[in-house]
Amino acid sequence: MIPAKLFALIQYPLPHHLLSRLVGCLAECRIGWLKNALIKAFIRQFKVNMNEAVESDPTVYPTFNAFFTRALKADARPLDEGLLSPADGTLSQWGEIDAGRLIQAKGHHFSMAELLGGDPLKASDYRNGSFATVYLSPKDYHRVHMPVAGTLTEMVYVPGRLFSVNDATTRHVPGLFARNERLVCHFETEQGSMVMVLVGAMIVAAIETVWSGQVTPLSGRVERVRFDKPVHLAQGEEMGRFKLGSTVVMAFANKATFEANSANGPIAVRMGQRLGDM
Template sequence: MIQGFYRLLIELTNGRWTSGILRRFARSRASRFVVPSFAKIYHLNQEEMEKGLSEYPTLHDLFVRTLKKEARRIDKSHDVVVSPVDAVIEDVGPIKESSDIIVKGKTYSIQEMLGERELLAKYLNGTYMILYLSPSHYHRIHSPVDGIVTKQWTLGGKSYPVNKLGLKYGVRTLAKNYRVITEVKTEFGHVAVVKVGAMFVNSIETTHKGSELVKGGELAYFSFGSTVVLLFERNIFQIDSTLNTPKEIKVGERLGILRK
């Protein structure tokens, strides 16, 4: 019963018109009046922001804020994979031979998530990691590795919530939501960075230029809380032994190592 109600609520509130209304408000000058209360409710760390709170003319500008250069330290060790976002690590696990992953007791298809059958084989028996961004998090996405972009593509339409309730009661949220996928070739193998849109606001803006990625360099930003899924080719990734889930993590902090 709860599941049915939740799905109905999502369908009623996640249409083009409701998304458009929220997007227009967040980008309007009128939204500046809620910037202080938003920062207070979500306990934003104003000390690390590049600008003072009064300098954000809209709620959208606050969502996509940049940080002071010294606010995040990137682990530059050659073989280290770093977090691409400030987030909560919600889940880590193996990608089955069937292409399935199990998240919060639900089964998702990596094949459906990628939408590219010819790319799938290399990720079977690999590793996935799910990083959830709440509205309180810094919304810019950075490269977790050094490498070359081999392909980038967009899939999906509507977006369902990707928080704990969304993963539990939603319908294939990680594989069905609007998403922008960047596949990166490293000297160790391939890594896919799947940027998944959240409820109401699908906006994922790509900011990197060219094909070369430097670890810690900016890739894109979300206009609201959302999720990043990392997919690692089989036999190339070893998670850091100190990581447990759920765990808060920041951009540039160590997730694990790549190996040949």
Template sequence: MIKIYNRSTKDYEIEKVAGEKYLQWNYSSPIGTSLLELFVKRKLFSKIYGSYCDTKLSSKKISSFINDLDLDMSISERSQGDFKSFNDFFVRKLKPNARPINTDSNVLVSPADGRLSVFTNIDLDNIIQVKGFTYSLKELIGDEKTANEYKNGTCMIVRLCPTDYHRLHFIDNGTCSDSREIDGSYYSVNPIALEKIPKLFCQNKREWSIFYSENFGDVILIEVGATCVGTIIQTYKPNIPVKKGDEKGYFKFGGSTTILFFKENTIKVDSDILEQSKLGFETKILMGERIGVKTNLVAN
């Protein structure tokens, strides 16, 4: 059971997890963990399943997925019958008014729908994955020089589960560097897996870039793949100016994670998010909503 904080209701709710019983078995039982290490975490498994999700046959899964997880299709640009495959449905775009973006240049917005955890004044060698498990930024991006620039900064982890809108957007006006790829495994990024696999983010396939933000400094943007996420698609053009809310890319099927690193004294995260993170709870957020402000302002 995964409990998350809902900012709208100011209360906790239980997350609907796709394949929860399978995840528990896969990451907790002797047979399940053996299968995980032998096959499930490997690229071949995710590639095979990802290929199936690109076929017309996979479209039969859409209806039950929507019903079982109670998805709101009224905000989708296309109706259920218009999708050619499950992946076509999974990376669906939303109607323009579905995710209003806070356009105040002083306001930091979420890059995606998901569940947010925040860590401030970070120790670059001991960034928290979950209680008891840490990793280093150098291991995560493979670039010690860049990593050292973020000492005492802020780390934001946005976990996307399969029920979420799976497109990523820019948090500000600016330009973004080329995306650098790092090969790795395909563990789930669900909390069930995070509590079992040390340095999981550093083991999974990932891509990272530097976003030269107009208002929040140079931000490291990292996309972490996961089980069945065989592909991370970048739709932006490197080094070309973008506007706040423009699309950066998307994940194909599966739960995924995007991680952002901000330099010291550049942002102030909203107090409710910080409080829940300190208590060990993720906060449910939507793309475009306020999650913080520039450090020269006082958050409400």
């Protein structure tokens, strides 16, 4: 097994975007025998529970991406109360934003302004708020949902690298989430301002939202989209999805109380699970 630090270091010279686009082409392949072989191998490798899916027959999906972003049955992820997990995955970091800085991993921090694409004015809203980071591994359900009800006000595409976002890389690549390509979604909620950042990663072919469809990849510059016509999303409603796995960083202008505060380390979570209270 490659040591974690070496795994992180060998990613620096790799052509992140080229590799990701090549994998994206493969994931959109419609050659029946090939896409079926990929899907079945993935199910075996990661022990995917297809009984949860609306369509349980893996051969029905037209592409690997269609399978990967599959919808689940309505009762597969019941919604709890309070602040909810936006996705299946691992709650890797959570807590208070300390003077505009968030924890990436032990010994690594990054600034809210950097995460938002260099917007100190927006970042100031969250200077003393709270945040939570959920990592979606390949085996997880890859649609992202609303932790609380909110109204979308602005979407910002921020170009960047595509480092892997697994545990090894988050521990050894400084400012990882503020370096990778990402989609920043600003919401207004009854609990105050909230931002959800969908972070791209190596071999993530694209990020989609329910209001704009596929958003990434885009050009090499920051692009902002304001929404004069409100986009309202209920708590637990889908807001986006990853075509292959990645990470969601959500931040709140007001403080949240997390039930995970008593945990000693990262914990597994499921979409709709209660994380705490605003």
